[in-house]
Amino acid sequence: MNLKNLLAQLAFLEASLDKFSYQKLNTQEARALKNSFEAFRNLLEEKIRLETIRGADTGKIIFFSYPQGKRAENDVHETANAAGTNSVPSNDPGGSADFLKENGISNEQLGYINFILTVSGISSHLSADSEESEQLYQNIPKKPYLTKPMDKSHKIVSESGASEQSGTRESVKIDLGSVLRDCLGETDLLEELVRLFKQNSLEFIGQVKLHLQNLDYEGIRFASHKIKSGLRMMKTHELLAIAEQIEAESKTGRDVKHLNFLFDCFVKEYPGIEKAIDLELGNLK
Amino acid sequence: MTTKKKQLLLAEDDELLASLLNYRLEKGGYQVHLARDGRQVKEFLSETIPDIIVSDIMMPYFSGIELVDYVRNELQLGIPVIIISSAGNEENVLNAFELGANDFISKPVSPSELLVRVGRELSKM
Numbered sequence: 001m002n003l004k005n006l007l008a009q010l011a012f013l014e015a016s017l018d019k020f021s022y023q024k025l026n027t028q029e030a031r032a033l034k035n036s037f038e039a040f041r042n043l044l045e046e047k048i049r050l051e052t053i054r055g056a057d058t059g060k061i062i063f064f065s066y067p068q069g070k071r072a073e074n075d076v077h078e079t080a081n082a083a084g085t086n087s088v089p090s091n092d093p094g095g096s097a098d099f100l101k102e103n104g105i106s107n108e109q110l111g112y113i114n115f116i117l118t119v120s121g122i123s124s125h126l127s128a129d130s131e132e133s134e135q136l137y138q139n140i141p142k143k144p145y146l147t148k149p150m151d152k153s154h155k156i157v158s159e160s161g162a163s164e165q166s167g168t169r170e171s172v173k174i175d176l177g178s179v180l181r182d183c184l185g186e187t188d189l190l191e192e193l194v195r196l197f198k199q200n201s202l203e204f205i206g207q208v209k210l211h212l213q214n215l216d217y218e219g220i221r222f223a224s225h226k227i228k229s230g231l232r233m234m235k236t237h238e239l240l241a242i243a244e245q246i247e248a249e250s251k252t253g254r255d256v257k258h259l260n261f262l263f264d265c266f267v268k269e270y271p272g273i274e275k276a277i278d279l280e281l282g283n284l285k
Numbered sequence: 286m287t288t289k290k291k292q293l294l295l296a297e298d299d300e301l302l303a304s305l306l307n308y309r310l311e312k313g314g315y316q317v318h319l320a321r322d323g324r325q326v327k328e329f330l331s332e333t334i335p336d337i338i339v340s341d342i343m344m345p346y347f348s349g350i351e352l353v354d355y356v357r358n359e360l361q362l363g364i365p366v367i368i369i370s371s372a373g374n375e376e377n378v379l380n381a382f383e384l385g386a387n388d389f390i391s392k393p394v395s396p397s398e399l400l401v402r403v404g405r406e407l408s409k410m
Contacts, residue, residue: 182305182396189308196301225343228371230301232393 172276174235180284187285193233194281200230201239201270208246208263212256220250220259236273242266290316291407292333296326296340296352297369302394306339309396310403323347330360337407339399342370342377342389350381357385365406369394 211219224247231240323346342349
């Protein structure tokens, strides 16, 4: 199979990717996508192996960095060693880029291929637990050639900054100075408000979880609308952005997987925010 | 000589906001009666006529709009009603005005601003 066929396969995968959303796929769809990736990967691995042998003969070293494709990596090493060349460095995109460029692959396409290989690694994890899948998904390099969002949930939460901040919760800072001013400097009242805020937030989490189980979109909308006021008061902009998205989704989109995703974001963000509020309260007292 | 405190009904189901507003309104010299939902509003109004009502527009059992309708058309009361509304609820605010609400304040509510608005409405009486 030549590179043109591989590119045709790539086009097919591109079409699949347009529909890809790790949150939205059911098991059957995920399996189909995974099979597509595996078929492509097998073809590509075969191609690379052949080209490696040919490249070894001509002094070229070919390597692809697979997130999952250790077999291909080993094959390359084995082939290269068998051919009497030096060991291939563990990551050498330059070498593969040169080779692919010679075969008419643009930088953009090369990036896309690396992206697909990354995703193919993730696709094999789709059946794993959601936390691992999510972590893998978030590790996908964000490439400029991806003009279409991979996933609505990811895009929206990225805009709010929530997903990025989930990894840097320690740096979240809450400023309760204006709330203390509204409390006329009464730290006891501020403490009481913080207590109510925590109580309301936990109630919100419990309510939404229940409403999600019952697919009660109105309940979700009402709960998220109500929590907004407290979130705004406590300057928890990250949680507020998520609550606003939950409210909007429960009103219009009503995509339960998207809602679950947003809800998970809220739950993951909350502990860091609570810690930041406690810290700020301690500073103000 | 002590002047009798003005009675204010605060209908707000958000405990956090209600606590803050209650504190500030009491500090501002009002006797505040808190109602957490529409049923408590009706219960209170069946026994007492406050000098002014401040109500959230979105409440369980009884919305702020229904409250305005209830006060103006069923109880036939002319007391001032201030509606608290979140952004994007303009249509509901317009409905409330049509039914006879006197003023509205948008969330996030500034307690100082609410005090000014309450004072202004009461001074018109």
